[in-house]
Amino acid sequence: MGQDQTKQQIEKGLKLYQSNDTEKALYVWMKVLRKTSDPGGKFRVLGCLITAHSEMGKYKEMLQYSLAQINTAREMEDPDYLTEGYLNLARSNEKLCEFQKTVSYCETCLNMQGTTVSLQLNGQVCLSMGNAYLGLSVFQKALVSYEKALRYAHNNDDKMLECRVCCSLGNFYIQLKDYEKALFFPCKAAELVNDYGKGWSLKYRAMSQYHMSVAYKKLMRLADAMECCEVQTSNYDTTLLCSPRLHLFDKFFVCSPSIQKAFPRYESSMCIISEIGNRLGQASIYVGVGKCWILQKEYDKALDSLQRAHDLAEAIGNKLCILKVHSLCEGIYRCKEQQDELREQVVKFLQCVEELELYCGMCGESIGERNQQLQALPCSHIFHLKCLQTNGTKGCPKCHRSSVKLGFV
Ligand SMILES: [Zn+2]
Ligand SMILES: [Zn+2]
Numbered sequence: 001m002g003q004d005q006t007k008q009q010i011e012k013g014l015k016l017y018q019s020n021d022t023e024k025a026l027y028v029w030m031k032v033l034r035k036t037s038d039p040g041g042k043f044r045v046l047g048c049l050i051t052a053h054s055e056m057g058k059y060k061e062m063l064q065y066s067l068a069q070i071n072t073a074r075e076m077e078d079p080d081y082l083t084e085g086y087l088n089l090a091r092s093n094e095k096l097c098e099f100q101k102t103v104s105y106c107e108t109c110l111n112m113q114g115t116t117v118s119l120q121l122n123g124q125v126c127l128s129m130g131n132a133y134l135g136l137s138v139f140q141k142a143l144v145s146y147e148k149a150l151r152y153a154h155n156n157d158d159k160m161l162e163c164r165v166c167c168s169l170g171n172f173y174i175q176l177k178d179y180e181k182a183l184f185f186p187c188k189a190a191e192l193v194n195d196y197g198k199g200w201s202l203k204y205r206a207m208s209q210y211h212m213s214v215a216y217k218k219l220m221r222l223a224d225a226m227e228c229c230e231v232q233t234s235n236y237d238t239t240l241l242c243s244p245r246l247h248l249f250d251k252f253f254v255c256s257p258s259i260q261k262a263f264p265r266y267e268s269s270m271c272i273i274s275e276i277g278n279r280l281g282q283a284s285i286y287v288g289v290g291k292c293w294i295l296q297k298e299y300d301k302a303l304d305s306l307q308r309a310h311d312l313a314e315a316i317g318n319k320l321c322i323l324k325v326h327s328l329c330e331g332i333y334r335c336k337e338q339q340d341e342l343r344e345q346v347v348k349f350l351q352c353v354e355e356l357e358l359y360c361g362m363c364g365e366s367i368g369e370r371n372q373q374l375q376a377l378p379c380s381h382i383f384h385l386k387c388l389q390t391n392g393t394k395g396c397p398k399c400h401r402s403s404v405k406l407g408f409v
Contacts, residue, residue, distance in 0.1 A: 006041030123152025
């Protein structure tokens, strides 16, 4: 298959894909992949397969195609292809919770010299890097990356990228428990979808609704949360639906008297989430299950589930999940009056707090323990909003960089 025919067949696949005939599109593209003799065409068709598998939630396959793509780019020795290839490798690793690898592939992308695509791709690279840092609970670096990504989005007038960054910022503030901001950013994303998203993939609407529903749930606005979920249900891939649904079930079943009903939900969510390779999702399910056992005073079962969460979180490098586990274990050992174990958990918990710098540089009190409004300075250090307001414009107490205005995220 030569260059022209390759191009034609890729286009044919794209048309099928856009009209939601995914299976036929994949069939066409796979055939191109086997038969084409054109390296550029091979690279592009691998790109199509990567996007499609990403949208289907088939991240292990996505990674396989990304590896094939980077090999093709290496053979061609073209910096543009290499940059794009490394970005796809970074994104595949991000989806599979390989956050360290994601960061290093992103750095490779940003260091590529002499590329013409970097202006368009750097924003996406920064977004992926931010997500990876968030996965590692390195909050300040995550925020720095998101701000850079937003700047690229604004400069290139790239609304799709802006929409994705807003969703990630929603997730960021959920983790730090500033639920006002956690709702604000996905609402902004939803606005972008409404204003510009006619020709966009449906996943953008679903993504913004999902992040809104998580924030509504945290704010205990359950009716609003359900409404967002319904919007998603009508137009989103079932595999990806699982995790949003899970969050809601979590809340509803813990609130209702029949906690037992939560377990089968967790179990079926666990199946899907394990299959797509989302170990961070698995860890948070184990934490949820642990909380249910605690409510039922089944402490040994709770400890067992929390241990699993701990092991997964440690393998991924997600320190925030480890911190949560220690805090829950602390409560359990207090109830069981096991003083030695209790002390051990307290020490580990405090170590995590220290490592994560989860305290406000002004009042010294914790950040992310309960719902509080936060604000970042341009240096991306994060404080309580009320502390910054009383401090005025004296600059950042953490890094001593002077700051005139507040950062915009
Ligand atoms: Zn403070
Ligand atoms: Zn600072």
